[in-house]
Amino acid sequence: MQLEETLRHKRQEKDILLMTHIVLGYPSFETNRKVVSQMVENGVDCIEMQIPFSEPMADGPVILKANQDSLAFGTTVKECMAFGAEMAATHNIPFLFMTYYNIIYKYGEERFFKDCRAAKIQGLIVPDLSPEMGENFFTLATTYQVAPILIYAPTSTDKRMETLNNFADGFIYCVARRGVTGKKSSFDQDFDSYLARCTSATSLPIAVGFGIQDAEDVACLKGKADIAVIGSQTIRLVDEKGPEAVGPFIASLR
């Protein structure tokens, strides 16, 4: 639907799209604002904004710490929602929320979708919610036209990929390897055959994430995937060199 169309349209102009990740409220919403501007100005095509959760099970040390620090600074879901709306109104690229299911569950599933719709958030990534566990969630996603983005992993069987594809929208997020976010991945022959399995299991655009850290990694994905996802690396960069370093880094990626 809307997200898929937007991405396809962009993909016609570029040989690979870039999606980036920020943790909301880390190190502050003010910094988030600067980072997003730098990303958009330097050609990022889509941004996933993580609403922090105290138990981010699938995240590695960099994003884990960002979640915890953000919460320690007092970040609330309401603030995240307002920030999301502000970004979607300011920049002309799709914005997504990424978070864990408890955040949505406690907010109220329907209210969450309603508010996302109003904020013009185009998709949701919820790594601990499968179609089996999220019946209501997937129905609401259709009702409110917010794309539920599903994840493929190297351990997913062909049959599983097919099942997930029936519920997914926007694009498929392919996890490049086993493990959590933030560690380097190697793009070997196994990876290629995994990616071929992903591509044949869905007609949606394919994003590849986990361990994409530099131009070389992005180049490896050209011709094999539609979107390269840069996650922990920009958070590391902001920690070390401040938000100004993000623009040149993004510009160097493709």
Add this chain to the structure above:
Amino acid sequence: MDTKGYFGNWGGAFIPEILHETFEQLKISYAAARKDPAFWQEYVDIMCSYSCRPTPLTYAENLTRHFGGAKIFIKREDLNHTGAHKANNVMGQGLLVKKMGKKRVIAETGAGQHGVATATMAAKFGFDCTVYMGEVDVKRQRPNVFWMEKMGATVIPVKDGSRTLKDAINEAFRDWVTNIDSTHYVFGTACGPAPFPEMVSWFQSIIGQEARKQIVASHGKLPAKVYACVGGGSNAMGIFQGFLDEQAVELIGVEAGGKGLQSGLHASRLCGTDATPGVAQGYKTMFLQNDEGQMLETHSVSAGLDYVGVSPILADLWEKKKVRFESATDDEVMETLDLTMKMEGIIPALESTHAFVQAFKEVPHLSPDDAIIINQSGRGDKDIFTIAHAFKDPSWQEFIIERAKEYEK
């Protein structure tokens, strides 16, 4: 458990996709084991020869006289190898790991009992073993770290979040998603994503099976009440399963009251009013969390009860009013521990002592014709550092200071 892993409104399996296939395989192996009487027999045999099953049911004659009510029986899970009921679950999962052909096990641990038990099992079965333990708990339970390392396990202190049990669980999951092909996660309690709550409860049901036979043999009939402490809930599930189908037997789960239910410093999920439904660590249950779904810090004198969630099976039994939940404060626990040691020469773990507190409150009001069972899930003597510290024992403090001086030389 229904096909989606739910018990009533609770449970499920909220896991990242990377674990989906591993869970499918685990469910198949577990279902096969459950159907196979030879598996259970092998499990019972190993628990008899390697641990200390059947554990005795001790008649606490002095305490019974002291309170002047129903007869007090104590189920002695403390006499298991490694000193707690944790051995039951661990050996069961160890046999399953052998069947699945995996060579490495990981575990989380709070108090350290589950970690020690897992390290023991790994040594016996020849598995590599890594145990994740919150940094706070590493400090609280240093002797257990020593034993785990001596048995060849790697102990990794977890420095994230509240640095306790829940953070150790998150970290173990991170290890698992990285090493799924070689590794089984030996979940320590009746929580987590399906099939863990049911599988762990199944291995622990050996407690209830024995206790039921034993009480009928010594008392001539079923008990009026059965008490168990509830952290994650595995020892409670273990003993309760022996009596769940008996309307006349009341089941009481005792949670950590910490500094009191009004203080906010506790770990009472089901008996207080602070917990709300939520989804974390792979399952849905009553969690101690704020309005936005962020988990709260918990408090208990006992590391093993200091946890934000509770078994989804117990949440279901709570909702259906089949189990009553109460709490015991840190102070009540220390007082009751003192009394139990002085009157019976038995040293329950701080966790288990919570069950004793509630039992002692109620037993004087029961008829001498009746009996109660308290599940002594673990032994306290190996927690000497924690218990001596909690008692503020002056001669022990002196000893530690002297010993430290020796090491400084």
